[in-house]
Amino acid sequence: MAALAQAFARTDRPAFVPFLVAGYPTPEATVELALALEEAGADVLELGVPYSDPLADGPVIQTAAAAALARGMTVAGVFELLVQMRRAGLTLPVVLLAYANTVLQKGERAFVDRLRASGGDGLIVPDLPHEEAGELRAAAAAAEVALVPLVAPTSRGRIARIVTEATGFVYAVSSLGVTGERDALHPDLRAFLADVRAASPVPVAVGFGLHRREQVRAVAPFVDGVIVGSALVRLVMEREDDLASPARRGEALAAVRRFVANLLN
Numbered sequence: 001m002a003a004l005a006q007a008f009a010r011t012d013r014p015a016f017v018p019f020l021v022a023g024y025p026t027p028e029a030t031v032e033l034a035l036a037l038e039e040a041g042a043d044v045l046e047l048g049v050p051y052s053d054p055l056a057d058g059p060v061i062q063t064a065a066a067a068a069l070a071r072g073m074t075v076a077g078v079f080e081l082l083v084q085m086r087r088a089g090l091t092l093p094v095v096l097l098a099y100a101n102t103v104l105q106k107g108e109r110a111f112v113d114r115l116r117a118s119g120g121d122g123l124i125v126p127d128l129p130h131e132e133a134g135e136l137r138a139a140a141a142a143a144e145v146a147l148v149p150l151v152a153p154t155s156r157g158r159i160a161r162i163v164t165e166a167t168g169f170v171y172a173v174s175s176l177g178v179t180g181e182r183d184a185l186h187p188d189l190r191a192f193l194a195d196v197r198a199a200s201p202v203p204v205a206v207g208f209g210l211h212r213r214e215q216v217r218a219v220a221p222f223v224d225g226v227i228v229g230s231a232l233v234r235l236v237m238e239r240e241d242d243l244a245s246p247a248r249r250g251e252a253l254a255a256v257r258r259f260v261a262n263l264l265n
């Protein structure tokens, strides 16, 4: 958790937290993408465990997750991928995003122990309500895995209760609905972020809908981190064939680095 705290301590801009689907377009390409993102300035990696029924995900991430599953990605495979990322020299903190079923099937304790042992730093379970997360919270604390809660503009009355027990950071959902690029963010976003920040003992990162540099700039003064998923996964999808081919991967990875540079500068 110290690694996460450090990742959010930068003062020049909010921490950049890109999201990748583990195993998409291939396991090898995911490792290369993670390294390219770190090189381009990513501070934390959010790594999604592909799931067959991703109810919080929009079409881009759904499609990528379905492709990863069809190509054989498994939960054990995701942990193995994490090990390979560390072996390849990835140093930034990695936070896994897994739906509740994936975690419960393995058992909370076993899941977070395995995550820690594989080199993971934190866990986000988007469909596990705060009220039902007690056991996972205890297991995560024992394993020194940060448990990152999500708060949405609709959780207004419950924000304080949810974030008090947050470790690592808090994920503030910028707009309602599913993941995906959006031009208009929630009209009360600033007030919402101020509320979350005031109540949170840990840094606050905002995600959902962000895909343009102007949006990142607009939210920057009000947050400690920005999360970008679908826009990046869309780029990966456009370059899928190149990324899957070791001979043609270099140029596609360069495009990913340019995308990050453009978002952050």
Ligand SMILES: O=P(O)(O)OC[C@@H](O)[C@@H](O)c1c[nH]c2ccccc12
Pocket (backbone or CB within 6 Å): 019, 046, 048, 056, 057, 061, 097, 126, 178, 179, 180, 181, 207, 208, 209, 210, 227, 228, 229, 230, 231
């Ligand atoms: O894709 P977007 O709109 O940039 O939002 C980030 C998001 O993709 C990532 O954090 C995420 C992927 N799957 C999720 C499921 C629930 C909550 C969050 C997520």
